[in-house]
Amino acid sequence: MDAETRRRLINEHLEAIRELEAQPAAEDTVQGWPPKGYYLLWHVVIGMTLGGIGALVSLAANMMGAPLFGEPALKLIRVYLTFPMGEQALQAEQGAVLFIGCMLYLATGALYGIGFHLIMSLLFHDASKMKKFVVATILGLALWVVNFYLILSWLQPLMLGGNWIVRMVPMWVGALTHLAFAWTMLVGEFWGKFEADGR
Numbered sequence: 001m002d003a004e005t006r007r008r009l010i011n012e013h014l015e016a017i018r019e020l021e022a023q024p025a026a027e028d029t030v031q032g033w034p035p036k037g038y039y040l041l042w043h044v045v046i047g048m049t050l051g052g053i054g055a056l057v058s059l060a061a062n063m064m065g066a067p068l069f070g071e072p073a074l075k076l077i078r079v080y081l082t083f084p085m086g087e088q089a090l091q092a093e094q095g096a097v098l099f100i101g102c103m104l105y106l107a108t109g110a111l112y113g114i115g116f117h118l119i120m121s122l123l124f125h126d127a128s129k130m131k132k133f134v135v136a137t138i139l140g141l142a143l144w145v146v147n148f149y150l151i152l153s154w155l156q157p158l159m160l161g162g163n164w165i166v167r168m169v170p171m172w173v174g175a176l177t178h179l180a181f182a183w184t185m186l187v188g189e190f191w192g193k194f195e196a197d198g199r
Helices: 003-022 040-069 075-080 082-091 095-123 129-160 164-168 171-192
Strands: none
Touching (some): 040 075, 040 171, 075 095, 082 129, 082 164, 129 171
């Protein structure tokens, strides 16, 4: 190929590239950054993370408070494990079983955290701090009532023949455990905002 032909082909290709660059990208085929609208995946991940932290705070508070009332520190986990294991969980002494129970507790918190964070970020993202506190408190108590009295009160006896969770966890412990979770989630909401520009 001679030099003149080579130069002509290069110029033609460069012109085609310039024309291509000048054309706007189709909105439906190219997604820009930052995402427009509500970034759902971000909020799911943040909700899961905050839910795990909320469950950890809730469990730690219960473990520290139980001995003050003459109960074993991990009694809540033993009672919690009665859902998959039945009454034999109450005698669980093996570290592995209790460790698995703690992990299940944290995983449950992570799953509930997704719903909690989605509600707070979708419906109450512009609400005042006091309104957010009231909503978080209501959500925490509603979670306790639904879990204990609308689901577990009939599901555990139906599946395992006993009602250990509702019967063995005092109402005030159940309520405070769920409130500790909800209030921790509320504090974490500050870090759950998506700001693509880093400000």
